[in-house]
Amino acid sequence: MKVVTFGELMVRLQPFNYERFVQANSLEFTFGGGEANVAVSLANYGLDAAFVTKLPAHAIGQAAVNSLRRYGVDTSMITRGGDRVGIYYNEKGASQRGSVCIYDRANSAIQLAQPSDFDWDKIFEGVDWFHFTGITPALGANVVEICLEACKAAKAHGVKISCDLNYRGKLWTRAQAREAMTKLCEYVDVCISNEEDAKDVFGIEAEATDIYGGKLNAEGYKSVAKQLADKFHFEKVAITLRESHNASENGWSAMLYDVASNEYCFSKKYELKIIDRVGGGDSFGGGLIYALLNGKSTQDAVEFAVAASALKHTIEGDYNMMTVSEVEKLAGGDGSGRIQR
């Protein structure tokens, strides 16, 4: 099975351990980005996953490409050109100190890309699934346009489309997001969101959930999923539920709403000791796409996706490094953390 994801791949610069930038003298040099992270997840599950973006021809662009190839992602559809790779500086938090993310991604190659940079008909040949997130159209009106072309071409090729709403307030306003995402969601089959995103992007909200307090209102989430599905005729809506106890410990679970069967399936909840939470949501998306492409039931799909993302929180870097059997082992109930020897 073949999946294509489209978005920005950034340099991720992060101090070692829990250092702050103002005291750091060296940095981890990895790469990440919502859709690229999903592609890596899927390649690690053994799928044929291609990532589409635009990256400069120079050594930093090449290093970005290499980071994907290392894990088996097909990079042959990446357009090479432009001047810079976007960067995000990430400082890992702990306990009462939240992580800090500083974007330096303006004017990256993909942000300045034009529709003519991509030949979607060629890209979608033989493809089963297309995934993007709300971060990509947030890069600019030109990229909204590219996303639209991609969605139309995907539909024309009979490709399923999933979208993670992923609102980024540092990239665009709620009004801009709503306008663009309303257009794009028309093409989407499977929507992934959390409560904040649904509210930020579409003003859809459940009653009385205190996001910052970290308490969750499960019933409210059903309402959000239903409203989203009703508005855009999604086939499925997944809502992830993060309870932020503090920067080191989170509760993590999700719900998957299947419109056809009218099932609302809630996953197990994991209490996470966090090693690295960046890419946690993306690993959920990767798990979900894998599960749905492999015909898992609604309940099994949400369990697989949540287990995948629970495991991601223990992995350093944006990319999730788990195999299908490892995810299934956790989804199937062994979270005891025993050594296998």
Place this chain on the structure above:
Amino acid sequence: MKVVTFGELMVRLQPFNYERFVQANSLEFTFGGGEANVAVSLANYGLDAAFVTKLPAHAIGQAAVNSLRRYGVDTSMITRGGDRVGIYYNEKGASQRGSVCIYDRANSAIQLAQPSDFDWDKIFEGVDWFHFTGITPALGANVVEICLEACKAAKAHGVKISCDLNYRGKLWTRAQAREAMTKLCEYVDVCISNEEDAKDVFGIEAEATDIYGGKLNAEGYKSVAKQLADKFHFEKVAITLRESHNASENGWSAMLYDVASNEYCFSKKYELKIIDRVGGGDSFGGGLIYALLNGKSTQDAVEFAVAASALKHTIEGDYNMMTVSEVEKLAGGDGSGRIQR
């Protein structure tokens, strides 16, 4: 606003991560010391903070100076001379294994310093606040003398004085501490202590608190604060309350007693996942001085100071690397540890 702190700045040698010295092959090379840590806190809050000490002219002394300049501390009043920079070897504990600290600070430049090494009248020109801790006079009778001269000069210049009792049994006896601190506390306006220090230094104690068990008796702390204030005519007494569950997890809170208003304000309590607890108390001092200099209320001041030190426990090294807005965000209630992006 301008603050001066006075004490010893030591080389801090610590194995990486949780290694023990007997297995270590490289060490973190940072610097720290109670009063220097306070100066860094204040410089990071944007205050004009100067640190006074004596350090050798050689490269290690220079590295010590550089470590302070990096964070904006004014080092122009540091006397250069002497042969060695004191050292403390620190081994980070975890879970049931406590941290181990080995001092190698005898005969450091500041420990052998003479009163003539410091021109306090010049140092206190235009200064608003002077801070020192009980560690400094513990370095020797000559340093007690220097502290006394500093206190007298500070009073003569109308400078507020704060002192953290900080008893160090490896440096002097309780009797020596009591004699010296009794003289010095006459000049002090704001006293910072914990229950152990009050008892070790002045024999002041509350009833039935089991320090090692980590259970706290809030009422008892009011009594300790009152006894301290009564004895030395302090304006304010802060008592920090650490509950040592184990080396990785502590409860952390404080109380500030304002004599004029007779208020005893208790802060929120934070449950800390500890990255580095050295300098935790100093960061409380830094937060308190900032808050009081900026006219915060008694309650707000203790909340700011406790939030500042809660955050310090997540920072590697002695120095607290937080900004005012980051501290205020936590003090104001967001300890969810969410990423800002």
Place this chain on the structure above:
Amino acid sequence: MKVVTFGELMVRLQPFNYERFVQANSLEFTFGGGEANVAVSLANYGLDAAFVTKLPAHAIGQAAVNSLRRYGVDTSMITRGGDRVGIYYNEKGASQRGSVCIYDRANSAIQLAQPSDFDWDKIFEGVDWFHFTGITPALGANVVEICLEACKAAKAHGVKISCDLNYRGKLWTRAQAREAMTKLCEYVDVCISNEEDAKDVFGIEAEATDIYGGKLNAEGYKSVAKQLADKFHFEKVAITLRESHNASENGWSAMLYDVASNEYCFSKKYELKIIDRVGGGDSFGGGLIYALLNGKSTQDAVEFAVAASALKHTIEGDYNMMTVSEVEKLAGGDGSGRIQR
């Protein structure tokens, strides 16, 4: 007092922090192995501890020897020869992700060793205690033979023998284990096991304990200990009790059954925040041997052994780096993790 342990010492290759092998670019290069770990524990407690094995003459074999000498283990009885040092690749787990151990130990020098490689009469001269684990005979029929010779020689020299059952399903089958261990246990005085090992090796089990769920049934453990002791006429049987909450947090305790006095002594239970759990069981063995050799009571012995191994879980690498006084401090009740300064 002099102790000899016998087994395999392997290169331990582990990614830094929580990296997975597929993303790692450098590795920790340490050494470990059940019996060698016990020898290091004992050398760190000040005993005269010798480790017996076979290691190649080349630099990697020498590095293995050096790793033991560094901590004072007597390596003069190690036979040098053969081609390779066994390797185990270890990936540290966290939270819901368990550690992964990949063995590459086939055809190591010790695995291909012959009885003629060891002169047990010379080795046991003046020795008080001999320790091995079920991992050693699992290396092959030739090594079972060597173990038998060692046990017989030990008995002939009046040396006490302890054995940790330590079943390794990747090395041999349950049937092979039962056959070999049944022969060897005839010579053993002190048996160390956990519930799984007793069942895997001898089919001995208590009722209704769910190993993977991490709930423990204390009564059942008494039954296991009694059955073991009855079967092999052991003097003492120790059962370690690990509750695997997840890969980062375990409960840890043990029971020591003294046959002569018919005492079943349960230790305190420690809730561990794990830094490195490999060698956790070995450090229990080391603590137990030290305690018994030093005439501690049954209760004190199990408390010492459990405290030793609780502390090991905070130490990076296979080897336990604790002193007697540090272990006794914890066994005596101070687990508050306070800094000593």
Place this chain on the structure above:
Amino acid sequence: MKVVTFGELMVRLQPFNYERFVQANSLEFTFGGGEANVAVSLANYGLDAAFVTKLPAHAIGQAAVNSLRRYGVDTSMITRGGDRVGIYYNEKGASQRGSVCIYDRANSAIQLAQPSDFDWDKIFEGVDWFHFTGITPALGANVVEICLEACKAAKAHGVKISCDLNYRGKLWTRAQAREAMTKLCEYVDVCISNEEDAKDVFGIEAEATDIYGGKLNAEGYKSVAKQLADKFHFEKVAITLRESHNASENGWSAMLYDVASNEYCFSKKYELKIIDRVGGGDSFGGGLIYALLNGKSTQDAVEFAVAASALKHTIEGDYNMMTVSEVEKLAGGDGSGRIQR
């Protein structure tokens, strides 16, 4: 253009900088092997390069695969199975201290592979060039057999074959090498050798060259090339000429003999400051194959190949990380080492 190489890919474990194994506590974890190194060179030059071998399915085997994918090598023809990845421990020398290489490669997956593990007809579909070295048949009689099958299939598909003689005395005897290589060289079109290999494998030698003294006798090399070509009807013979002044500084050049034109083309000689000399010969092979596939003249081909390998000596790890334009810039004469900015 498509190239296939076949051989063993090993874990390369090397201490950092110039440490020796007996003092090392961590290791670089990279991968290398003669034919894999050539594949990486070619992929970095933009060719479609596939590497064929057998590697275990576990994480270490996967890490080996990832190391190739990262640089764009096609790994889809690698057979997965077997238990272990071969290892070579490498200690970098300097000045008067030579590098030390300890092999731990016995019983690796490829060493135990069978002819049925590879479908050469499928592998050579659409392929232009096949490359292997004398190290591969040295792994065992079964691998000689696989090499023979590969050569026959390559010839059947009209694929050019190059072979680097690369005698490894630790793997087989001169007699074994001569027998196997004599059979294999019948199929070879382009032979790469140095003076030692030609002598060790085929007993072919020039007069009066002192290998260890590092002085070279250019005329003698022509004689060696001619003898090799005459014996096996090679189209081209390349002889690399290393002058080992010491472990940090080498002279490096080569000669390419084109039989058809009877040209003996000597390259420029580079005086190298060595960063890492492992893979130096392989990078020559990679450069030569690229140059010949791209129709360069005999002189240009040898210049390209030598420049490529000169640059390799400045690259850490086995793999050569140079682009065509970088190699051509050096081959074209700019070895001034100026910064480009």
Place this chain on the structure above:
Amino acid sequence: MKVVTFGELMVRLQPFNYERFVQANSLEFTFGGGEANVAVSLANYGLDAAFVTKLPAHAIGQAAVNSLRRYGVDTSMITRGGDRVGIYYNEKGASQRGSVCIYDRANSAIQLAQPSDFDWDKIFEGVDWFHFTGITPALGANVVEICLEACKAAKAHGVKISCDLNYRGKLWTRAQAREAMTKLCEYVDVCISNEEDAKDVFGIEAEATDIYGGKLNAEGYKSVAKQLADKFHFEKVAITLRESHNASENGWSAMLYDVASNEYCFSKKYELKIIDRVGGGDSFGGGLIYALLNGKSTQDAVEFAVAASALKHTIEGDYNMMTVSEVEKLAGGDGSGRIQR
């Protein structure tokens, strides 16, 4: 004595040791830029050195400020604002492989700065010397304007001005450079150049010097210096002479032309084993300014400046970490590299 320098301070991202970006997984995180480097040199010599630029208020901007404060540079005149800190990716070359520098500095805070961001009258209060390089006006027309205002204000305050021509072909064309630098050089008293810069910027050249060949024509340099001085009425012109043998070894010397005395003083030539050559020219500028401000003779000044920069080539990072006495020791003749103990 007080010196002000003005320019851009960039993040410098460099792989460790000799890695290339395509294989790197972590990076050194330091800072550098021509004029900032000069300021650090001068602060390390004990002068009061201020650096002027514009940097964002966020943590990366703060880290840049910290990097300067650490070495005692006065950063109080830095304007805070804008979005990004410029970056340069630097790959260290060796032997035949030259270093590679990739700029990612477009749209940095200083590049988008406006004249109103700087109050030059305030900045030059009490200042003795102002230094900038040709890199700064190359950032854009707005920055040319700022430079002009700075030069005019400097002249108005009687401040000496030095300029290092430093042509950067990646930032502007020769025509743009000539136009801007012609205007700016009217205000300059001391000009620093090398042969390439003089030709690139002003078309001034000596006869028959082959830059890439690394051979130098000393007479020709006198001619260049004289032409420069004649054209702009400089008081002094310094020409640096680098002989690039390869990326690891350079010859390094300089000439200083004093117009008033008509002296052409050539320095000693150093044969450098290069640790890090970035900032080599800047350290010459720093040495020259120090020497001239301290009244050294023309010959002594050029010797000090060349010795300073020879030493810089042994220092990791952009900043030169030498003291006056260390530079004078080398300038005075001890280049034996003996340990002082």
Place this chain on the structure above:
Amino acid sequence: MKVVTFGELMVRLQPFNYERFVQANSLEFTFGGGEANVAVSLANYGLDAAFVTKLPAHAIGQAAVNSLRRYGVDTSMITRGGDRVGIYYNEKGASQRGSVCIYDRANSAIQLAQPSDFDWDKIFEGVDWFHFTGITPALGANVVEICLEACKAAKAHGVKISCDLNYRGKLWTRAQAREAMTKLCEYVDVCISNEEDAKDVFGIEAEATDIYGGKLNAEGYKSVAKQLADKFHFEKVAITLRESHNASENGWSAMLYDVASNEYCFSKKYELKIIDRVGGGDSFGGGLIYALLNGKSTQDAVEFAVAASALKHTIEGDYNMMTVSEVEKLAGGDGSGRIQR
């Protein structure tokens, strides 16, 4: 054969690579000292080598002991006690920048040791050779006294004594050195010196040698050796000849004068590319003692010692990590630095 050496073992703190202390954030944590270095050399050659000193009982003292045990040095004669381990901060030079060594060794345990701390009769039981250097008596009058007792006891036990003059101007004056060393040299059989030491300690000099210029006058060295031998009735005098071209490249050779045969044997001269030159002289001493104890001829002995120390210059840290066969291979002529594989 059994050798005892006596002196101080210090913590060696050194920045990584070529960093200076003022920019360093972490340090290598190793140990070294003249006589300890010799003991490690000898243990690595397979001799029974014991090192005698006094070291604190705490973790840093233990780490020092461990560093020796790792390489097989017998540490059982080390007296444990005192407060501190001496430290030397070492900054590695390169090219024109010399290494810098800052001592922080005052008041170390050995410096404050008393004669009663050592039982020399017990120490010298069964010993063949005793070695010390001029650094040890330089630690204080008490240590001179201990050295004298050691020398007398050694003579009483028929132990050969060697001494490396090793003058350290930072520890004592020439006059102090002359007085103490004159007394001690009465007992010495084999003296090791270089031209500087002979002059500094005893005022013995050859004509017209310019130490700092790095040119050597071989004839003069014979004269120095003869004068030394005549004055103290040494059996043998070794003179090491270092030509300091710069901090990265030295010439290295030696001469051994055998009084009985009146032979002056000059070794080969090695041109060294230096990785770490600290301990270079000590490794010569270690090589010489090994060679003489093993009955090598005068010429072979000096060749072995010089080859050993040439190799040491390529080893990181104070300790020489070479085997006898590696040294003999170089002494026998293979300095080509070829890989062995």
